[in-house]
Amino acid sequence: MNFFYAIILGIVEGITEFLPISSTGHLIIIGEFISFPEPFGTTFDIVIQLGAILSVVFYFFDRLNPFSKSIDYHQKQEIYDLWKKTFIALIPAILIGGLLGRKIQEFLFNPTVVAIMLFVGGIILIFLEKKQRNEKFQKIRDMSWLNAFYIGLFQSLAMVPGTSRSAATIIGAMLLGSSRVLAAEFSFFLAIPTMFAASAYSLYKQGFAFSNSELIILITGFLTAFVVAYLVVKIFMKYISNHNFVPFGYYRIALGAVVIIFIYIIK
Numbered sequence: 001m002n003f004f005y006a007i008i009l010g011i012v013e014g015i016t017e018f019l020p021i022s023s024t025g026h027l028i029i030i031g032e033f034i035s036f037p038e039p040f041g042t043t044f045d046i047v048i049q050l051g052a053i054l055s056v057v058f059y060f061f062d063r064l065n066p067f068s069k070s071i072d073y074h075q076k077q078e079i080y081d082l083w084k085k086t087f088i089a090l091i092p093a094i095l096i097g098g099l100l101g102r103k104i105q106e107f108l109f110n111p112t113v114v115a116i117m118l119f120v121g122g123i124i125l126i127f128l129e130k131k132q133r134n135e136k137f138q139k140i141r142d143m144s145w146l147n148a149f150y151i152g153l154f155q156s157l158a159m160v161p162g163t164s165r166s167a168a169t170i171i172g173a174m175l176l177g178s179s180r181v182l183a184a185e186f187s188f189f190l191a192i193p194t195m196f197a198a199s200a201y202s203l204y205k206q207g208f209a210f211s212n213s214e215l216i217i218l219i220t221g222f223l224t225a226f227v228v229a230y231l232v233v234k235i236f237m238k239y240i241s242n243h244n245f246v247p248f249g250y251y252r253i254a255l256g257a258v259v260i261i262f263i264y265i266i267k
Helices: 002-016 023-030 040-059 073-108 111-130 145-159 165-175 180-206 212-240 246-266
Strands: none
Touching (some): 002 023, 002 040, 023 111, 040 212, 073 180, 111 246, 145 165, 145 180, 180 212
């Protein structure tokens, strides 16, 4: 049964982590039926998140590797520029997370906040796509360093549960004038150092002593999240090249309603 749980939770993580729909909202519902006892449950969540992160590295590896022998000088400089702007965008999360992270987790991590932020994020996504926007930049090289910092500020909003890190980043980038595709790509690039650092630190705090059965469960969840997240990112990037985020906005609103109904009425 634990093996089956690992696959289900890995699938949920792989699908929801990088789409602008909030993995937290889904895990609140799934966690009522499927969960592991603590502290192993927390470790498992961290490990499947790492699997999802590494899938993004694998998918965008050529875009992220400045040491490839198959690229020229200008391509290398573009990759270095991407990493510089990514780390600039990371600064707000480090500062705000260090100052407010514990307080946010203590006071805001509850189903009501999650549902509200699902509603708010959904409405904003729909509004952004319905209004006429002026796209100021479509490539990383066209994005200013200040814009990268501002996008990082938007990503920091994702510390409020239910916001969705990818949704906050995408909304921020689009408000600043990014194209839809670049907004999604930059949300993936920014996720790599952000989520890897948070996951590595959390895993370090949890420790590394596991039984053989626990290791099998962790590996199963990790691989499942990796494969599913890779496929989701691949499909998502193809989808947004010809479609908008409106369906995700409506989905967030519906999920927010489900969270409220499930937690406060059914439960």
